[in-house]
Amino acid sequence: MSRLFDADFEDDNEVKKEILLRPENFKEYIGQKRIVQNIDVMVTSAKMRNQSMDHVLLSGPPGLGKTSLAMIISKALESELHVISGPAIEKKGDLAAILTNLGPRDVLFIDEIHRMHVSVEEILYSAMEDYRLDIVIGDGAAARTMQIDIAPFTLIGATTRSGLLSNPLRDRFMAHLHFDFYQSDELAQIITNNAKKLKITVEEHATLKMAKCARGTPRIANRILRRVRDFAVVRESDLVTEEDVSKSLEMMEIDPNGLDRMDRKILEVIRDYYSGGPVGIEALCATLSEDRTTIEDVYEPYLLKEGFLIRTPRGREISEKAREILNA
Structure with a gap:
């Protein structure tokens, strides 16, 4: 079960559509084989040790499946997933409240983690290493530090610009995994799988055309697929043709090279x-x-x-x- 803290994730219709097209397990996850193999080993090890999985930093361009992989990790660990975006954490108290509400071996996914303020980020240092919050109470000579124990958890950070992360935060992640753009054959397989979920049939040439215009990005491939699905629905047909794809790409102002x-x-x-x-x-x-x-x-x-x-x-x-x- 996922718990979503960020209001950006709360558009029910969009969330349902996105979840429908997301892979449900490692076998269904297409592409990024090296990353999936690493994560699979880490998940299996954590379950065998009956402990929380090590913290992971996922980096790479947007739309390549970082959020989907976090959901799969949470499901594989049989843990609850908590989702928040870095810019949404404005104060130390916001992050402290989230951390103290985590259950044992829960997964906390922070999207755009590089956009967290440094003062907020500092709370994560002791939380990631010692599962403890160090909170300063008072000012000046009267200031004192209060320590609060929190449940062992797994932090998954996602970033499009890993170079903007501070060294202290980056060094606390046990695994740094970088996502690459997808190949056309991988995107074609994703489109084929998701077409079945949308209960439509796509001609082979239509699938390949969508894959070539998807900029190596599954999110864009799914966006094109949903648009061509609309054309098929309007034509009252369950078959998506190459003509449907051409009309959709034209309306989306995407050329044959994938340039918008x-x-x-x-x-x-x-x-x-x-x-x-x-x-x-x-x-x-x-x-x-x-x-x-x-x-x-x-x-x-x-x-x-x-x-x-x-x-x-x-x-x-x-x-x-x-x-x-x-x-x-």
Whole structure:
């Protein structure tokens, strides 16, 4: 059973849709084989020792299955899952209240853990190592430390930018596991499995087309699948065709290379405003009227991976491959 602390997770319809398409166990989890093997060993060891599993840090671009894996870990451990996002923890008392409410061997999943304030983060140090809260009461000469024991628990931290974590916090995780983008065949298998959950049939060519346009990301693959499902429903058909996929991608403004409107805008701005680059990230963000974190965390990883964008000491440049696509 999961307990969700963050209001961002409380849209019932969206939560139900997301949970429906999430893998339920390690066997159903497609891709990230090295990570799954490591986690499987850690879970088995914890159950054999009858102790909480070691703390784990999951890093990588958004949408690659970090939350899904946390849910599977909790289920495999037969423990309760508590979910919170880093920015939602504003005060030390907020985190202290969460930690004191954890049961033995519960799993605490903190998404975007790199966005927690350092003063809040410090509470985790003794909690992770000694299962104890060190709370300072009073100020100045009258200040004293109160220690509160908490139940042994497992912390799973998820981050898109592990470099922003402080060294003291990062060092307290026993396993650091990095998620990579998925291959097209892995995404095709995910789409096939989830199509069955949605009770629709997808043509093979349609499946492959969705997989190739999903930017190596299961979340985007599921988003495209749900959109093409809508086309099939409107046509009163249980079969999703390649034409359905083409219409869905066109409406979502996703091209055959998996680039969406913002991806193309980034490349076009560098080409048209800065003669192809190099351009500094601050200047690029100002021209795009977009937040730096969004550019670096959401859009750049895929553009860099596919060779459309090049990062140099002087700034961002577009590649010849990008020029060919933009001029096509």
